[in-house]
Amino acid sequence: MNATSQASSSMRDRKITSARVNVCSPNRNFVTLIIETEGGVVGYGDATLNGRELAVASYLNDHLIPALIGKDCGQIEDIWQYFYKGAYWRRGPVTMSAIAAIDTALWDIKAKMANMPLYQLLGGKSRDSVLVYGHANGTDASHTVEEVLRYKEMGYQAIRAQSGVPGLDVAYGVSKDKMYYEPADSHLPSEQLWDTRAYLNFIPKLFEKVRDAVGTETALLHDGHHRMTPQEAARLGKSLEPFDLFWLEDATPAENQEAFRLIRQHTTTPLAVGEIFNSIHDCRELIQNQLIDFIRTTIVHAGGITHLRRIADLAALYQIRTGSHGATDLSPVCMGTAIHFDTWVPNFGIQEYMRHTEATDEVFPHDYKFESGHMICAETPGHGVTLDEKLAAKYPYDPRQLPIARLKDGTMWNW
Ligand SMILES: O=C(O)C(=O)C[C@H](O)[C@H](O)CO
Numbered sequence: 001m002n003a004t005s006q007a008s009s010s011m012r013d014r015k016i017t018s019a020r021v022n023v024c025s026p027n028r029n030f031v032t033l034i035i036e037t038e039g040g041v042v043g044y045g046d047a048t049l050n051g052r053e054l055a056v057a058s059y060l061n062d063h064l065i066p067a068l069i070g071k072d073c074g075q076i077e078d079i080w081q082y083f084y085k086g087a088y089w090r091r092g093p094v095t096m097s098a099i100a101a102i103d104t105a106l107w108d109i110k111a112k113m114a115n116m117p118l119y120q121l122l123g124g125k126s127r128d129s130v131l132v133y134g135h136a137n138g139t140d141a142s143h144t145v146e147e148v149l150r151y152k153e154m155g156y157q158a159i160r161a162q163s164g165v166p167g168l169d170v171a172y173g174v175s176k177d178k179m180y181y182e183p184a185d186s187h188l189p190s191e192q193l194w195d196t197r198a199y200l201n202f203i204p205k206l207f208e209k210v211r212d213a214v215g216t217e218t219a220l221l222h223d224g225h226h227r228m229t230p231q232e233a234a235r236l237g238k239s240l241e242p243f244d245l246f247w248l249e250d251a252t253p254a255e256n257q258e259a260f261r262l263i264r265q266h267t268t269t270p271l272a273v274g275e276i277f278n279s280i281h282d283c284r285e286l287i288q289n290q291l292i293d294f295i296r297t298t299i300v301h302a303g304g305i306t307h308l309r310r311i312a313d314l315a316a317l318y319q320i321r322t323g324s325h326g327a328t329d330l331s332p333v334c335m336g337t338a339i340h341f342d343t344w345v346p347n348f349g350i351q352e353y354m355r356h357t358e359a360t361d362e363v364f365p366h367d368y369k370f371e372s373g374h375m376i377c378a379e380t381p382g383h384g385v386t387l388d389e390k391l392a393a394k395y396p397y398d399p400r401q402l403p404i405a406r407l408k409d410g411t412m413w414n415w
Pocket residue numbers: 050183223225275325326327328329352402
């Protein structure tokens with residue numbers, strides 16, 4: 001075979017011959033894209049958008065997959081631009097999660113074809129393992145302290161603490177289960193009561209107790225989950241300074257990026273934001289004005305590796321580090337890919353890691369592992385996660401949505 005015919009046969013091998021969407025619910029819903037090439041290489045991408053799963057499945061099935069078939073799987077950048085620019089309608093969580101799934105599956109295929117673990121293809125290791133934070137949560141302060149200590153015992157070196165608030169029946173981040181937290185709890189959104197004053201009075205007391213019990217070494221994090229105004233968030237950040245938080249997350253809604261300036265002016269508590277962002281434009285001002293310390297955008301919701309890499313590179317110019325979202329509604333495919341990304345990305349900060357249930361882990365065979373508060377990716381070519389479609393078929397889609405929050409007078413608030 002001469003060089004030309006070798007090249008053309010590999011072109012044939014690279015042709016995308018099929019792409020299918022799998023929706024399954026091993027304890028929670030996941031959407032996975034599976035792409036196959038003429039040469040028989042299979043790639044997996046996560047497309048899960050919590051509570052809006054079928055919208056992404058339809059976007060893929062009805063609009064993207066027909067145009068994907070026949071393309072050269074090696075042209076990852078061009079395929080990304082084709083679906084981003086080509087839709088005319090840019091950005092948005094549905095669009096960007098669908099593009100992310102294609103992008104992730106194509107990087108998986110490219111790494112498998114190169115016979116390399118994904119981190120190698122991205123540029124190699126910047127670190128041996130990836131620091132992760134786990135979720136400790138309790139019904140009240142002393143229960144939360146117990147849970148933080150339990151997480152420390154399990155080996156976590158960074159722990160997010162969330163707690164029930166006196167006077168409120170339910171609080172964000174507090175699960176019924178000891179290990180697995182699943183906020184999407186019902187077919188139609190459940191309603192929760194919210195009271196910012198009660199929360200603001202309680203949280204500094206909580207962290208005083210937690211810090212006292214856990215000592216100075218453990219990194220502590222907290223998620224405000226978009227509930228505060230900028231002024232309230234500034235007050236909370238200031239009052240938490242003595243307890244040395246690793247970060248205060250989602251202090252206020254960030255559609256108006258400028259809102260973070262007020263918080264920044266009043267507190268040295270590090271700020272993290274971005275789990276609901278899907279584009280570099282959602283965080284450009286936050287980054288360029290150095291209004292945050294950690295950017296939480298993730299592979300699945302922010303256009304895959306191709307786009308997340310651009311966000312991380314922009315952030316690096318301003319000494320802002322990554323701290324990607326890693327809740328259970330991001331499938332093991334996203335987690336595995338994220339760990340490869342984190343192993344490579346120079347300005348890595350931390351990775352969120354919420355454990356999936358055993359059923360989820362079985363449906364998505366994977367080779368990443370947790371050790372001493374860190375995640376380690378393996379050397380398998382690709383991102384190291386697959387889907388057992390036969391097993392997945394035993395867990396049909398189970399429609400569930402995230403809760404909503406209202407103030408005592410009924411006003412709709414931010415969940
Ligand atoms: O993990 C976090 O920080 C979250 O805030 C979890 C989100 O509520 C959850 O992923 C929404 O789907």
